[in-house]
Amino acid sequence: MQHDHHGWADEGFGAVADAFARNFADFPELGAAVTVHAGGRKVVELWGGVADERTGRPWQADTVVPVFSCAKALVSLSAHLLAQQGRLDLDAPIARYWPEFARNGKQTITTRMVLAHRAGIPTLDAPLTFAEIAAWTPVVRAIEEQRPLWEPDTTHEYHGHVFGFAVGEVIRRITGLTPGAYVRETFSTPLALDAWLGLPATELPRLARLSEADGRRPMPGPEHLLTRIVTMNGALVFPGLDEPHGWNDPALHAAELPGAGAVASATALSTLLAATVTGLADTPPLLTPATIADATRELTSGPGYLGFDLGARWSSGFLLPSPTLRPMLGPHSFGNDGAGGQFTFADPHLGITFAYTANRMIGHADPRADNLIAAVRTSLDA
Secondary structure, X not given: OOOOEEEEEOOOOHHHHHHHHHHHHHOOOOEEEEEEEEOOEEEEEEEEEEEEOOOOEXXXXXXXXXXXXXXXXXXXXXXXXXXXXXXXXOOOEHHXXXXXXXXXXXXOOEHHHHHOXXXXXXXXXXXXXXXXXXXXXXXXXXXXXXXXXXXOOOOOOOOOOHHHHHHHHHHHHHHOOOHHXXXXXXXXXXXXXXXXXXXXXXXXHHEOOOEEOOOOOOOOOOOXXXXXXXXXXXXXOOOOOOOOOOOOOHHHHXXXXXXXXXXXXXXXXXXXXXXXXXXXXXXXXXXXXXXXXHHOOOOEOOOOOOOOOOOOEEOOXXXXXXXXXXXXXXXXXXXEEOOOOOEEEEEOXXXXXXXXXXXXXXXXXXXXXXXXXXXXXXHHHO
């Protein structure tokens, strides 16, 4: 099947264009995009394939796609910017900003513990409906009532959705804006980014439709902690796409799910990281070197609460280079990945930011982003 690829790669980054084309040849790639900035200048912007398998609608320059937990980049950058401004102390109890949070043994939990997946609240016991999750406040109330699963900061487990709601409510208490509104006002509007936590209905025509590849590993049973984490106790489906409230449902994209529900383009994600971490071609970075150092210090690795180790290393809100799980460009790289294979990261040392988005969900051992990152490495070494 012939795929049209569009866009460009600067001289010196041709290896990335080759790898992008090879992903279409070697995998069941459907539609995809990759953008790379070097020194704040866009050096690669490629897209191709099909945005909607049912209609054959092509992937365009402005196509956006659900990027799952790449949403955590938006939330984490927001928290670190507020910390840099002196409005949020990441090491103060969350209850300083949100007094009701202290209930049921959570008085010592800090924002940093949530960012590092160490707070002990990876999932909520309250049986919330989809409508309640979409309404925001019921989730906040459920977090207030939640008792930690472990002594906060003694171990870790991925805080899937609660990450976004807990840090998001801290953002709201400080700024008066939900995280989606804060991201829009602080980043998306000034930088003209196609990135949302809570997608406006007007943007639906350019949303890519997710498709599954065969052979995804099934999730453990509905009672399993991991399943509860990614489905908010079954209120959401995973990896369900076309069920009600699945990841192709406009109602899901309209809701603010700041832990895992961003919709964005590769260009938006790479541009956001460039603006915050390396600076864009004509502007200094929004975050200082001290803030970036604080944001990228390793806090979490090794076996977690459930006793297994996937190889992930976490800082305050970001995945660090994890050789077995997520190789990046070097020791200073940091980023966030998504359940569909999407990945975005920055390397302030090398001045590189990168984002890959796709609508074919391959799942376990998905090498598509890794292939592109290897090509960036080749380009830098040339």
